[in-house]
Amino acid sequence: MQAHMRKLALATWISLAVVGMPFAAVGESATGTNAERPHFDPKGKPPSQHTIEILNQARETLPFDDTRDFDENRKGFIAPMTQRQIPAAAGHIAWDREAFNFIDEQDQFDSIHPSLHRIAQLNQNYGLYEVVPGIYQVRGVGLAQITFIRGETGWIAYDVLIDAETSRAAWDLLQEHIGEGLPISTIIYSHNHGDHWGGVRGLITDEDVASGRVQVIAPDGFMDHLVSENVFAGNAMNRRLFYQYGLLLPRGPYSYVTQGLGHGISSGSVGLIAPTREIKEPIEDLMVDGVRMIFQLTPDTEAPTEMNTYLPDLKVLWMAENVQQGMHNIYTLRGAPVRDALNWSKYINETLYLFGQEAEVMFSSHHWPRWGNERIQEVLRDTRDAYAHLNNQALHHANQGVTINQIHNVYEVPETLQQKWHARDYHGSHQNNARGVIQRFLGYWDSNPATLIPLSPEDSGPLYVEMMGGAERILARGTELINEGKYLHATEILNRLVQGEPNNQAGKDLLADAFEQIGYQKENPGLRNSFLAAAYELRNGIPTSAIPSSSSPDVIRVMTTGQFLDFLAIRMDGRQTRGMQYAINLITPDNGEQYAIELSNETLTNIEGFQLPNPDLTLTINRSDLEQVMMGQKTLMAMIEDGTAKTEGDPTIMARIGATLVTFDPRFPIMPGTYLRASEIPEVDPYAVDFGAPIPE
Numbered sequence: 001m002q003a004h005m006r007k008l009a010l011a012t013w014i015s016l017a018v019v020g021m022p023f024a025a026v027g028e029s030a031t032g033t034n035a036e037r038p039h040f041d042p043k044g045k046p047p048s049q050h051t052i053e054i055l056n057q058a059r060e061t062l063p064f065d066d067t068r069d070f071d072e073n074r075k076g077f078i079a080p081m082t083q084r085q086i087p088a089a090a091g092h093i094a095w096d097r098e099a100f101n102f103i104d105e106q107d108q109f110d111s112i113h114p115s116l117h118r119i120a121q122l123n124q125n126y127g128l129y130e131v132v133p134g135i136y137q138v139r140g141v142g143l144a145q146i147t148f149i150r151g152e153t154g155w156i157a158y159d160v161l162i163d164a165e166t167s168r169a170a171w172d173l174l175q176e177h178i179g180e181g182l183p184i185s186t187i188i189y190s191h192n193h194g195d196h197w198g199g200v201r202g203l204i205t206d207e208d209v210a211s212g213r214v215q216v217i218a219p220d221g222f223m224d225h226l227v228s229e230n231v232f233a234g235n236a237m238n239r240r241l242f243y244q245y246g247l248l249l250p251r252g253p254y255s256y257v258t259q260g261l262g263h264g265i266s267s268g269s270v271g272l273i274a275p276t277r278e279i280k281e282p283i284e285d286l287m288v289d290g291v292r293m294i295f296q297l298t299p300d301t302e303a304p305t306e307m308n309t310y311l312p313d314l315k316v317l318w319m320a321e322n323v324q325q326g327m328h329n330i331y332t333l334r335g336a337p338v339r340d341a342l343n344w345s346k347y348i349n350e351t352l353y354l355f356g357q358e359a360e361v362m363f364s365s366h367h368w369p370r371w372g373n374e375r376i377q378e379v380l381r382d383t384r385d386a387y388a389h390l391n392n393q394a395l396h397h398a399n400q401g402v403t404i405n406q407i408h409n410v411y412e413v414p415e416t417l418q419q420k421w422h423a424r425d426y427h428g429s430h431q432n433n434a435r436g437v438i439q440r441f442l443g444y445w446d447s448n449p450a451t452l453i454p455l456s457p458e459d460s461g462p463l464y465v466e467m468m469g470g471a472e473r474i475l476a477r478g479t480e481l482i483n484e485g486k487y488l489h490a491t492e493i494l495n496r497l498v499q500g501e502p503n504n505q506a507g508k509d510l511l512a513d514a515f516e517q518i519g520y521q522k523e524n525p526g527l528r529n530s531f532l533a534a535a536y537e538l539r540n541g542i543p544t545s546a547i548p549s550s551s552s553p554d555v556i557r558v559m560t561t562g563q564f565l566d567f568l569a570i571r572m573d574g575r576q577t578r579g580m581q582y583a584i585n586l587i588t589p590d591n592g593e594q595y596a597i598e599l600s601n602e603t604l605t606n607i608e609g610f611q612l613p614n615p616d617l618t619l620t621i622n623r624s625d626l627e628q629v630m631m632g633q634k635t636l637m638a639m640i641e642d643g644t645a646k647t648e649g650d651p652t653i654m655a656r657i658g659a660t661l662v663t664f665d666p667r668f669p670i671m672p673g674t675y676l677r678a679s680e681i682p683e684v685d686p687y688a689v690d691f692g693a694p695i696p697e
Contacts, residue, residue: 151289326426331436461500
């Protein structure tokens with residue numbers, strides 16, 4: 001098996017060398033020991049013998065003889081992306097491909113699950129590829145891939161990455177080798193996640209759209225879901241992204257390896273240009289710059305609004321993010337409404353019978369294409385079955401009394417699917433997804449009244465510590481469990497200790513040791529990153545470096561006024577409004593909107609299209625001026641003072657409400673005893689909207 005793994009790595013290295021990618025020889029042997037590469041964290045530990053044995057077992061049982069993915073990944077290569085670091089307009093590096101060179105330094109690592117290392121090798125593609133004549137992809141410049149389709153008058157760009165810098169670099173590469181100097185004629189967004197639309201301003205401008213030179217197509221409900229999924233819990237989602245996506249972990253064998261869907265999230269300038277046409281019919285046949293496209297809406301699958309596309313004249317099937325390499329998220333660790341696994345499966349089945357019987361090429365916004373109808377049907381059927389089995393069998397067990405706190409230890413992926421690389425846990429985890437199915441249908445409660453209104457962990461922790469005989473006994477037993485390789489057992493008691501004694505650094509360090517070994521053992525990137533990120537914070541605290549916000553003015557601008565008011569209601573600390581009761585009318589003359597706003601019972605509510613008969617305050621401000629407040633360019637009080645915003649009644653009401661609005665910091669503590677100093681929380685205008693980076697995937 002080790003010899004076979006070396007052959008795989010050698011084949012991958014040869015393919016990289018052919019496309020001009022350097023092979024970094026650093027003097028390490030191919031033994032997988034990591035011995036000559038120091039751990040990035042002074043408190044970090046190497047893999048234990050227990051961890052090494054688990055990874056060796058995976059090497060012996062997984063289907064490494066199936067190398068079709070490597071063959072398909074190389075097919076159609078045209079030219080490398082020679083720009084190894086793509087700078088951002090703000091001065092930092094938006095995308096650093098150099099950071100992933102370590103992946104090819106060894107054929108295996110004893111701190112990386114061999115399947116995770118395998119998908120990392122496949123994600124090393126970095127350049128321009130032909131799908132079929134007239135369809136090209138630039139791969140490896142972020143989490144997603146960008147596709148260019150030759151139209152009659154120009155290029156159709158399908159899913160345009162997360163930022164302008166990487167999108168522009170991809171466009172320049174296409175133009176250098178294939179583009180013929182033709183312009184962009186159409187932009188298509190397949191769904192509302194940020195890594196598929198945020199790079200649009202690297203390709204086109206507002207004037208391109210206003211003049212009619214470029215049309216922008218998206219599925220029905222795109223703008224509404226784009227904002228709502230990013231805003232209301234956006235700060236919490238961004239904090240959780242630190243764990244799921246390992247945003248602050250260095251790239252290396254002891255830490256972040258790859259994200260599965262792609263190597264990671266680029267960090268350039270995020271923009272948005274609204275669609276000029278939405279696909280509204282379940283199946284809609286449309287000529288797009290001379291290319292016939294059949295759009296298939298697939299709502300409530302991988303995203304709330306999403307669509308596949310079939311190009312019948314070319315027999316090419318685009319699967320958006322509904323089918324890629326591996327299981328996706330039903331429950332995503334960053335947090336989102338739980339997705340409908342059965343619905344997802346049914347839409348894949350619809351695709352199979354509508355288009356999959358004749359398609360000769362299938363590709364998507366992540367990973368690489370599949371060629372040949374037999375291969376396409378294999379992947380579609382297996383992926384369909386994976387989501388259907390997950391839904392059906394999780395509920396099968398639930399209907400026999402298995403709870404949300406047990407299902408992840410009971411549900412098993414069919415052995416036939418375990419042997420298919422395209423059904424492995426490369427982005428979603430079947431364990432978390434099984435819990436997500438239970439949550440979707442039955443909620444968080446396991447029906448035991450003891451868990452119905454549980455104590456908060458910081459309140460129950462001291463009781464557990466007391467009953468277990470104190471910190472020293474817990475530390476001693478935790479050390480024994482870790483030495484036995486019983487890492488989950490160790491976390492059960494050590495987590496109680498640090499919840500009860502958040503300043504017990506010895507306890508936090510020992511819990512971190514257990515987390516680290518669990519992280520090394522995980523195939524799934526989100527699980528690995530989460531355990532390793534928590535280990536880092538337990539040992540070192542929450543990083544205090546500034547976290548750049550990539551909230552896009554474009555996204556803030558397309559928030560409805562009602563969504564803005566709803567967001568203010570979320571930011572408002574109701575406890576600070578006790579005794580307040582206000583009736584406010586809001587009028588935005590430039591777009592003709594009117595809102596009735598009430599503060600009562602420590603709650604801020606609004607309704608569009610109504611005005612209160614006897615308001616305490618009427619605020620009149622153009623929506624365009626309100627957007628300057630939302631983006632933090634001007635304060636609301638300054639606009640009231642200079643007359644830009646006109647008031648009737650008591651204008652100080654807005655200041656009183658503003659004083660109750662909390663500025664969310666994206667570095668709130670997750671693990672006990674990892675607090676930031678209050679002085680490091682930024683000060684912003686209370687009415688400004690900053691909900692962090694657009695949510696990817």
